[in-house]
Amino acid sequence: xxxxxxxxxxxxxxxxxxxxxxxxxxxxxxxxxxxxxxxxxxxxxxxxxxxxxxxxxxxxxxxxxxxxxxxxxxxxxxxxxxxxxxxxxxxxxxxxxxxxxxxxxxxxxxxxxxxxxxxxxxxxxxxxxxxxxxxxxxxxxxxxxxxxxxxxxxxxxxxxxxxxxxxxxxxxxxxxxxxxxxxxxxxxxxxxxxxxxxxxxxxxxxxxxxxxxxxxxxxxxxxxxxxxxxxxxxxxxxxxxxxxxxxxxxxxxxxxxxxxxxxxxxxxxxxxxxxxxxxxxx
Numbered sequence: 001x002x003x004x005x006x007x008x009x010x011x012x013x014x015x016x017x018x019x020x021x022x023x024x025x026x027x028x029x030x031x032x033x034x035x036x037x038x039x040x041x042x043x044x045x046x047x048x049x050x051x052x053x054x055x056x057x058x059x060x061x062x063x064x065x066x067x068x069x070x071x072x073x074x075x076x077x078x079x080x081x082x083x084x085x086x087x088x089x090x091x092x093x094x095x096x097x098x099x100x101x102x103x104x105x106x107x108x109x110x111x112x113x114x115x116x117x118x119x120x121x122x123x124x125x126x127x128x129x130x131x132x133x134x135x136x137x138x139x140x141x142x143x144x145x146x147x148x149x150x151x152x153x154x155x156x157x158x159x160x161x162x163x164x165x166x167x168x169x170x171x172x173x174x175x176x177x178x179x180x181x182x183x184x185x186x187x188x189x190x191x192x193x194x195x196x197x198x199x200x201x202x203x204x205x206x207x208x209x210x211x212x213x214x215x216x217x218x219x220x221x222x223x224x225x226x227x228x229x230x231x232x233x234x235x236x237x238x239x240x241x242x243x244x245x246x247x248x249x250x251x252x253x254x255x256x257x258x259x260x261x262x263x264x265x266x267x268x269x270x271x272x273x274x275x276x277x278x279x280x281x282x
Contacts, residue, residue, distance in 0.1 A: 004118030006139045006216075008040045008049040009086050011079035012058050012125035018264055023058070025269055027128050028276045032263055033058065035128035037067050042132035045139040046121060052086035080215070080240060083122045084226040087219075091117070121216045128272065129260035130214070134160050138216035141252050155185060155252035156221040157244060160212040162259050169210055170202055174264075176211040176239060178253055186251040189239050212259045215241075221249065 012033055014021050023033040033051070040049045051062045051069040054076070062069040070089055076082040119139050123130055138158040145154045161178050169175040173191040181187055188194060189211055197203050217225065225244055233242040245251060263269050 004143065005115055006046045006119035006121060007090070007117055008043065008046050008121045008123050008135060009083045010036055010040060010049065010051045010123050010125045011076075011082040011086075012051050012053045012055075013082075014055045014058065016126075016264075019266060019269075022263055022269070023125050024061070025263070027263075027269065027272055030128075031061070032128045032269075033062070033125050034065055036123065036125055036130055037062065037065065039128075039130050039132050040123050040135065043121075043135035044132075045136040050086060050090070051125070052082045054082075078240060079124065080122060081226065083120065084222065087117075087120055087222065117219050119216050120219055120222055122214065124213055124262060126264065127213075127260050127262045129275075131256070131258075131260055134212070134214060134256050135216075137254050137256060138214065138252075141254050142216055142218060145252070154218070154250070156218055156225070156249040157241075158216040158252040158254060159186075159241070160214055160254050160256045161209040162212060162256055164208050164210040165202070167202060170208055176213070178209050178211045180209070180253045184253055186241075186245060186253050188245070189237070189241050191237055191239070209253070209255070210259060211253075212256070213262070225249065 010033075012023050014023065016022050019025075024031045027035060037049060037051065040046075049067065051058065051067060052072050053059055053062075053069055054072055054074040056071070059069040059071055070086045072082050072085045072089075076085060119142055121135050121138060123135065138160065141158045142155065164170065170177070170193050176189055176191060177194050178189045179187045179194050193202065193208075195206060197206075202208060228243050228247050231243040231246040233246055234240055241251060261268070261272065263272065
């Protein structure tokens with residue numbers, strides 16, 4: 001299988017409308033963001049994990065935990081933009097460090113140019129039970145396509161999903177659903193029930209897929225994705241991945257076992273605390 005450099009970037013900020021400072025709330029005695037950072041570092045297919053943040057406090061804490069953080073603008077519209085800004089800073093810093101080794105006599109030596117980063121994985125900072133295997137699965141999917149398919153068939157992005165028959169999830173607009181083609185690439189993402197039926201409810205034997213908000217990007221197209229304008233379908237569904245689909249980019253969808261679940265409210269944090277207690281008791 002093809003190899004390549006992969007990094008994880010975790011977008012993080014303290015200003016949350018529904019749950020301010022949630023990333024620093026303790027879960028089982030450990031801050032949510034630190035759990036995400038530690039679990040992402042368990043992934044085998046990535047060489048480094050970075051936190052992208054606009055907050056000096058988060059940067060300080062991440063470094064105290066032994067991690068790496070990059071300060072970004074407070075003007076980023078979403079996590080993907082924050083990841084994009086951090087990635088650009090990583091590349092500029094890497095090149096500057098290489099050329100600084102030339103010293104005062106650049107004609108007598110040549111800089112050691114670092115190999116390019118091939119994949120960037122965006123892991124949400126509010127998913128403390130994120131599965132590191134899911135990160136590896138996405139990177140492997142993009143690598144596998146390079147071995148088996150023509151360049152024109154490559155997916156620009158890979159993202160996970162899991163099967164669900166839970167009617168509460170299927171009708172919940174906060175749970176995003178996805179449908180795929182026979183090659184496992186996304187046809188559409190929606191907050192509504194898809195595939196829909198004339199009867200208006202789920203049908204037995206139909207494959208319903210819950211989208212999990214993690215993305216692995218090919219670096220070769222990542223900067224292009226950052227330049228795309230907001231699309232019409234994105235505006236309706238409030239889903240940024242529709243911007244990429246509308247622009248013609250392929251999104252590989254990998255099925256995994258179960259979604260970790262994020263923390264958007266204090267109530268969700270309480271539910272995760274109870275889940276951890278049950279696991280510990282088992």
